[in-house]
Amino acid sequence: MSTKNIIRILLVVGTITSLYFVPWPIVKAWAKPLPDTVQEQVNEAIDMGFDGIIVYIDLGRKQPAYFAAGYKNRENKIPADPHALFKIASLGKLYNALTIAKLVRNHKLSLDKTLADYLPDLVGRIEYADEITLRMMVQHRSGIPNYTDTFNYWVAPKETNVEKLTLVLDLPASFKPDKDYEYSNTNYLLLSRIMDTVLGYNSFQYIMEDILMPLNLANTFGSINDVIVDDVMSGYYVGYDSDLKTDNIGLILATAEDLGIFIRALNDGSVFKDKEEQEIYSSIYKYGHTGLIPGYQTIAKYHKDIDAVVIQFTNTVNFDGYNWNLSEVEYNRILKILRKKGLH
Template sequence: MTTTTHRRRLTGLAGGAALAVTATIVPSAAAQEDDHAATQAALNQFQSIAGPGAAVYAGDADEVWTLSAGTAKFGENRPITEADHFRIGSQTKTFTAAVVLQLVEEGSVELDAPIETYLPRVVTGNYDGNAITVRQLLQHTSGLARTGNGAKAGPDGTYALAELVRAVMDEPPVGAPGEKSVYSNAGYLVLGMLIEQITGQYAGDAITQRIIQPLGLPGTSFPRPGERALAQPFVHGYTGGRIPPFYLWIDRTTAVELSMYSTTGAMASTLADSAAFFRALADGEVVSEASLAEMRKTVPGGIGGVGLGINEIPLSCGGTFLAKNGAVETGHVSTTGVTDDGRFASVVTNTFSTVAAEQSFEVLDAALCE
């Protein structure tokens, strides 16, 4: 177990990146355990059913701290830190949703307009683009299947957004438009096409220029097709598992063609950057107050209420937090959350597991409730 604590003075949010470090305190081992014992216990439990390593980065406007368990690379003793890079999976959806809301603010898109208005003859087959709205795509109430089968890679092995969306159109709907919230990666691929249609840019460039660069998130990136490597330092991702004392971990860090995930799950970030983005979003640095209010209008589904690119989840200590998690086959599971009063937490582990994705919320709850 490794703990670092930093006491900081807020000097201007800029996504949480413009924080001046006024002092760094490395407590004794006993003090570390006393300071964050409940969160460390939750993290240890999480890591025991997750990957070779796990870490949580948390705090508020006055203090930030990092706890770790296990290792960033199997076979080495290297704790995960807040500066290690990893694939954030479906946390990408929050960035995608924020860009769509910015386009709404600019008058280029209407939330309750049919997607057919902007992408003619794209949502077809078993679906009706005239009946599915932009809001429904954002809130997973479109009825689109979770994903499609049979998308064909290009000659270079990468995938075009239009081809990924085409492969969904023969899948059976999971509900009528607006009927219920059923998680759909496909809906966020359609939203990626929407961003490209309206901006005339590669969706990753739009996210970079509109969010990553203005907020000053140095560890956050959207890969171009064919780019698989993570910047140094990085968290190795694994599939496999453990039957103590035996372990089988297969390194999957660069094994996946990320254009397959695109605007639904391809991005990379760090614990510190993920927290900075969510803090900026909650503080009105990414979208307007009115847009944030739209994002926070929830319907039942999943863990807590499902909003537009975010979830609102009850805290065991009272109140709620805004959060999004991601599990991606590069072997990374991560979740980030923030409260209205400025508390934040971001957690990661280095294996692909739906159980770990669910358990990650317990670590966030412990950290946010300290």
């Protein structure tokens, strides 16, 4: 057999092999003709494998629009409720970063002080504690290992911050302070502890009084223990039958509307007391976020080109990567509809 024929065979085999690994569900969802309305696109999320979906859209001066499909609770066949509470996972970091900015503005915290300055008991337990600043922690540049990345963490999530922190004490740093970036939930666990210490009370009380109440956000809560459980959208993990909504893992819960109002206030500046506070926040963190835990996926962003806040909740998770990518496909298709056709 000639060299050219061998090369042709290898190319064909390579092509067939690569096609085998193509994420066809994602390609199919992305390539489908765009429907005429947001509600039709929301309905398509159920065909992608999500048990339920909630979408909130605030187009500036127009009245916000609410969309839902699938189930709030699949066991009891309760339809998805656009006003249900949802575990917003890492979106809580926006509230915490904002609180840090406010406390820095009020001279109760300093971004340049170190972890050792505020929590001296961690010297020798967290590497480089005397070099890691609050700024580095807010921006995930501390090198402190992420407790949720520890072996089999999500098999049995820890309920208390002490248990979570114990998982990473005495571990080597992922890198020297400010020399790299690595997303670490441990940073915000420690920032919460620092805020609690400086304030003398739970920092979520400060969030309530200085952020939520001024914005009239009555449907944002600091814990599953603070809500009526039936008001919470169920969460599911593919291959695991139980409803995950009752798991108490210390996360903020909110309705899509409350989260949407907060995201707009963060982006238009109305959540800040003055320009200095806004500049502090802008120097340390971002203005939109995503969140992912077993059972709950959130995308919450402001889109300046169409003056739109779009919140999307999906309540079915599979950590094979496809599931999250499908939620992003869904979100981006909603944005395309808004840019081409608007809400109707």
